[in-house]
Amino acid sequence: MHAGAPVFPGDTPYSQRWAATIAPGCPVNVSSLTLSPHVGAHADAPLHYDPQGEPVGALDLAPFLGRCRVIHALQPGPLVEWRHLEHAARGLPPRVLVRTYERAPVDRWDPALAAFAPQTVERLADLGVRLVGIDTASIDPAQSKELPSHQVIRRRGLRVLENLVLDGVPEGDYELVALPLKLMTADASPVRAVLRSL
Incomplete structure (x- = not known):
C-alpha cells in the first residue's frame, strides 16, 4: 500500500499524514x-x-x-473460465489463487482486469474450494453492476481475496497466510498475503 496504489474509480485512495514527528519534546513518529x-x-x-x-x-x-x-491463467481475456484452470484442477485444496498477470x-x-466467470466459481465450489483469490482488483468485471461471481460466493459461502501480487510465483501448492484485520463493521480488510513452501 502506498499513495499511488490504484483503486476503483471513485474509491478512497491510500493517504498518510503525520500526527506527530520526532523532535524536541516528542519522542515518536x-x-x-x-x-x-x-x-x-x-x-x-x-x-x-x-x-x-x-x-x-x-x-x-x-x-x-x-x-x-496457485494456478496460472495468464492473460485469459475478460473472464477466467474453467478451461484456463482445468490443467491444474486435480485434487484441489480448499483454497485456489489465480494468477492472470505477468x-x-x-x-x-486496469479497467480491463480479468475476472472469474461465475460458472468457474461454481465449479470450484463444487470441488470443495472454500476460498478463491485473484491478482486483479475484482472477481467480477470492473464495469459489472450485477457482480455475478460475488453473488456465487455469497450463495455458496466462499471467501475471496483480491488484488494479490503473484508475480514470479510458480504454479503449485503452498501454505497461505492472509488474515484480515478484525475490523468489526467493515466491508473488507487489507491482508498481508504470504505463501510458504509446504
Whole structure:
C-alpha cells in the first residue's frame, strides 16, 4: 500500500499524514491513515456484496489460512473460465489463487482486469474450494453492476481475496497466510498475503 496504489474509480485512495514527528519534546513518529479497505491485497466480507452479510471482523479466519494452490491463467481475456484452470484442477485444496498477470499493475488502475466467470466459481465450489483469490482488483468485471461471481460466493459461502501480487510465483501448492484485520463493521480488510513452501 502506498499513495499511488490504484483503486476503483471513485474509491478512497491510500493517504498518510503525520500526527506527530520526532523532535524536541516528542519522542515518536505517529501517523494517521485514510484508505478504502479495498486498497491493495484484501479480503472482501459478505457485507461488501450483501446488505445482510457479515462484516469482515466477524469472519472465521480458517478459510484464510492453510493449504492452497496457485494456478496460472495468464492473460485469459475478460473472464477466467474453467478451461484456463482445468490443467491444474486435480485434487484441489480448499483454497485456489489465480494468477492472470505477468506483472501486476501495482501503480495504475486496469479497467480491463480479468475476472472469474461465475460458472468457474461454481465449479470450484463444487470441488470443495472454500476460498478463491485473484491478482486483479475484482472477481467480477470492473464495469459489472450485477457482480455475478460475488453473488456465487455469497450463495455458496466462499471467501475471496483480491488484488494479490503473484508475480514470479510458480504454479503449485503452498501454505497461505492472509488474515484480515478484525475490523468489526467493515466491508473488507487489507491482508498481508504470504505463501510458504509446504
